[in-house]
Amino acid sequence: MPHGLLTIDCGAVVRNWRRLCETHAGGAVAAVLKADAYGLGAAPIARALRDAGCRHFFVATVEEGEALRATLGEGPMVAVLGGFPAGKHAGLTPVLNSLDDVAAHSGPAILHVDSGMSRLGLALDELEKLADNPALLDGLEILYVMTHLAAAEDPQHPLNLVQLTRFNEACLRLPRARRSIANSSGIFLGPRFGSELARPGAALYGLNPTPGRPNPMEPVFTLTGQVLQLRNIPPGQTVGYGGAWLATRPSRIATIGIGYADGLPRALEGRLKGRYRGQEFPMVGRVSMDLMTFDVTGIRAMKAGRWIEIIGPHQDADMVAGMAGTIGYELLTSLGRRFRRDYLPA
Structure with missing residues (x-):
């Protein structure tokens, strides 16, 4: 699945x-x-x-x-x-x-x-x-x-x-x-x-045809990633390749099953936010081929199997592309074929 x-x-x-x-x-x-x-x-x-x-x-x-x-x-x-x-x-x-x-x-x-x-x-x-x-x-x-x-x-x-x-x-x-x-x-x-x-x-x-001004278009899609595992880590423990992120407090880390093989650029490291039930939290560590990790410390409702919003109204494709130093066109057309696509009717 x-x-x-x-x-x-x-x-x-x-x-x-x-x-x-x-x-x-x-x-x-x-x-x-x-x-x-x-x-x-x-x-x-x-x-x-x-x-x-x-x-x-x-x-x-x-x-x-x-x-x-x-x-x-x-x-x-x-x-x-x-x-x-x-x-x-x-x-x-x-x-x-x-x-x-x-x-x-x-x-x-x-x-x-x-x-x-x-x-x-x-x-x-x-x-x-x-x-x-x-x-x-x-x-x-x-x-x-x-x-x-x-x-x-x-x-x-x-x-x-x-x-x-x-x-x-x-x-x-x-x-x-x-x-x-x-x-x-x-x-x-x-x-x-x-x-x-x-x-x-x-x-x-939904990409903004008037950069630098409010987007006149309506958002069209959301991208969510499923939480595969949650783990508690102590201060001083690193997360991901290269030990790129170091916990400075007891932390709860959620790992979702999408990565750069699905079109999420590695350049999003340290920039991307996740969202769950209106609460926002940072991605930590590096984007891996198939996995990404988020610091969900304090998000009590988070459990394995839940879905974290990656791209949506709070953080649209143009914003995410800008974080990675590219444009919404490239990001959108790179989104992987491994995603399930659900269509809401017109």
């Missing part, structure tokens, strides 16, 4: 999506479900969003797309950001990232223009060729022309307006089509960044 539990509230995901729909200064709002819905489980989340009215979904790979199409059935758009070979994978919409992609495909597609990210998308020289020879698009049904913002989490970053200007200028040189601009943070940049389709991902799952 797994010793870690992720409880995912599909209703909270749906409410976050609706909040983004209300905030986006434009048309529809898609759902980005790449990396198995950022590690939380694409299938149940996709069904909840579909039932709430979401009709546009994005994934990273063909394999993710095929699994999502099987989950959703016919109807909603399932677009693959990394594209795929022509003539295969019926029911999926390719994102065209180069002139070679444009030449290889026919039918419905999304055209990606690189406005400053310098990763995927048509580069400036390719855009020039396409603008000079629009016949290259013959046979394609361009559903959207999209770009991807590189610095939207910082409203003052000059690259935001640079990218918006480049993208608008590119669209003027292409056959008229609906546009897709904003990611999670871009939705909060205001009306200029509105378009016919926004593409949030992280905000759906």
Whole structure:
């Protein structure tokens, strides 16, 4: 039986999506479900969003797309950001990232223009060729022309307006089509960044799209670890590898069955807090591969078999990631497959 539990509230995901729909200064709002819905489980989340009215979904790979199409059935758009070979994978919409992609495909597609990210998308020289020879698009049904913002989490970053200007200028040189601009943070940049389709991902799952300001999104999940053993130790006794923590008083130590093999970084040593029935207490010692230890001295109700909250409303994924020197995206997508995942209905 797994010793870690992720409880995912599909209703909270749906409410976050609706909040983004209300905030986006434009048309529809898609759902980005790449990396198995950022590690939380694409299938149940996709069904909840579909039932709430979401009709546009994005994934990273063909394999993710095929699994999502099987989950959703016919109807909603399932677009693959990394594209795929022509003539295969019926029911999926390719994102065209180069002139070679444009030449290889026919039918419905999304055209990606690189406005400053310098990763995927048509580069400036390719855009020039396409603008000079629009016949290259013959046979394609361009559903959207999209770009991807590189610095939207910082409203003052000059690259935001640079990218918006480049993208608008590119669209003027292409056959008229609906546009897709904003990611999670871009939705909060205001009306200029509105378009016919926004593409949030992280905000759906409760990560803060407005760093440095209050999180406008609702928490989506909690992570708890089961107490495997409790032991009383005297002053002067150490806990964990390297003797990294030394008891300075008689202490009660709870060991839970999750560790860095489950995506909890070793850098959390000395920083992470646990919570049980409203009481907070420190993690002590180092994060091990499969185990973590907490000083629960004074928590009288604590017993073996109880569950300690690691990530939740008191300490969300962004906070825990910050403790480890990383970002919520990385932490969330690293959460291990050994966890049981329980889904609360929408």
